[in-house]
Amino acid sequence: MKRTQHYRMKNQLWRRVFVVILIVIILCICSLYLVQHKPATLKPEPKAVRHTDKAASESVIKNLNQNVLLKNNNLAVSFNTQLRDSGFIGTALVVQHNHVILQQGFGYADKKKNRLNDAQSLYQIASIQKGFTATLIMQQVRAGKLHLNTLLSQYYPNIPDANKVTIKEMLTMTSGLTEKMDANVFTTEAENVAFDAEHTTVLSSPRWSYQAINYRLLSGILMQITHKSYSDLFNETFNKKYHLEVSDYKDFMTNQHRTIGYKNADYSQLAPENPLSYAFETGTGNMAMSAGNLYTFYRLLTDHVMLNENSLNMMWQHPVTSRYAAGMYHYDEYNTGHGIQVGFEPTIILTKNGQDAVILMSNENAIGKSWQPLAKQLFAQMTAIKIIK
Template identity: 35%
Template sequence: MKKSRMEYDKLKRKQKWIGLLFFLIGSLITISIIITVIALYPNELTSLVKTHVTSQSTSSSSTSVDDKPTSTDSSEPLQQTHTFTPRTNFAENTETPLLLKPLKDKLEQDIASRELSGTLLAIKNNQVVMYNSFGYATDVPWKAQESTYMIASIQKFYTALLISTLISENKLSLDTTLNKFFPEIPGSDQITIDSMLSMTSGLKLDTGKAPTSIKTQKDWENYILKTTTHQNSTEWDYSPVNFGLLAMIIEKITGISYADYFNKTVKKPLDLKETGFYTELSDNSHLVPVYEENGTAAKNEIPDYAYVRELGTGNMYTSPKDFAIVVQALMDGRFEDLNNIKAAWLKATPYGTTYYKSGLYRKVLDENGPTIFWGHGIFRGYEPTVIFNNDASDMVIYFSNQYLTNKSNTIATKEFYDIISQNVTFNQ
């Protein structure tokens, strides 16, 4: 009897310890889940808290006759929004989330294995994984977050954004023909805005043959109107003159310069601190100097005629952060109706396995899988490359101050994106 009592007590103690063990395991699992959610989706949680607080505040003050409703619709046109908060937090003192540190480690290892120079901004789930400069881009007295670069052909993305904004304002349509603005261009009655955005218009202009005596925008515009030719073809053919003419159309419709319209529509509403045009360059622009491929500093200043030729196609500078802000704002419907985005941006032109429209290439990785956008440019030693997913929650923005003829910069950017996206491999 005594032995049975002892066995019973022993069993009770064992059950007690087992129960305690299960409790501890359950607690650890719960804590892990909470940490994971906070680490991966802090912005979403913050949004929920703000929404809850706003809801309570609205309910408590709903009896006031003088209260006026305030729209919180994220798709409200940006020009009507008094303040703008970027989707991603770019504060300099923001640490990489714990669960994203392995991605940062992989990026650092990858960068260390290459000979690169530039500034890299990597974003995962709307959070900054890395924002660093390396190579010759560190030979400046300012921080990586302040570094700017000439963005070359990626500016075509901004030009397309301004065009689609005018479409949203019913001042233009994708079917509008070029002869409405510039009938002197050959074949202009057959060329639509849509075909210009997708570079299937047949327009051609050899900018390399333009005389260096052209040093003003007005002279360049006259040169475009006099020397642009047209081939009767709807095949994709990369021809920057399409976007030069789109920039001229923007000026004709708005009555102000391309730069002024960009500043009014994009720069000021988004509070872009590190974005501007070549005419605004100064020591405070923090433009990272260019290095030759052999590692020597480029001593020659960029001549004015080189900038002038890039109207709407590559005479702007910006930072990786500012570029990310613009892309995410576009994807959030801040500029235009989402249906216009689909029409002007997602309906692309076949180009092998890749599609091109509105200044960016688009690639559908598989029939039911993700879609990614990417852009690339080269201008006087600057070589920017950008890659991002459908909603721009995952982004890799690599601006280089050293053009590499072996395509090392573009190859590296694609591999950086492979690391960030984890389960997606981008092979062009």
């Protein structure tokens, strides 16, 4: 009898062990299945920058509203002399190896009032604004509300060939679109872009062509997605969130640091001040800022604060047919942006990581004259990088 009970107890023990082992095996198989079939989700945004990079970035941009001339730096002294000898009018900012070595004003912000340009002077950034519009677009892409292969017809179905044009092609100006005529009356930003859309047509050649209509339509798409005006979205993003102190034309006109635009070096010809001409440039060239804050914008991009690395690379990826993407021209070792507005000419050229840069913000734009070659000359001297002319 005892032997029979012992045998039964032994069998029960082995059954329990077998059940436990079986349960463990089933749980392992289920866990493996769940891992392999986990629903696809967006990858979390990576940290903006490594701690050391962030510290370096904060160090270089924290005092960008102060005049700087490192007199113990031969390059800074040389650049200061070259800028003066060239007759440059505006503010120059030079960053070398993550350090501001020069930030100086040259000439007058307002000759009539004897007010000189300095580190705080505000300048129209003209077409460089397209880079800001592109950044807003990429933030919507990151949020999953838009895709680079989204067709223009989803937002503007009546535009010719809209079912063939993608967001990416508009960012790189390879859409083949152009505008037949400009509006002569302004009401709201949305209505301004609606007028542009009604007067958009197709170029005879689909090759790359610099056409502002691409970025006006992108601004319209932003307004449709966010249900906000372009100005409100711009202000919320770049001023309230990133504190870049960008001024629209209305605020620029009353700002104590604004510069007067001139059409020649002797200040005898003022650039016309026409609020309507700026109002029509929705998303393409009606904002103003200082040289330091413009540099800060690009550092927030290259340090992957505004956009993660993948998003920035997608935004700045240019087609084989041109170097243009998202408001800049992209080369192997540097990027450059340039704008022209009556009386103003901004130029920026910087390395891929943003740690070496030359920015020339000028409030003098004479016919047949440009400060862009001077900016490239200074950048080449500083970095020994061969610049494409």
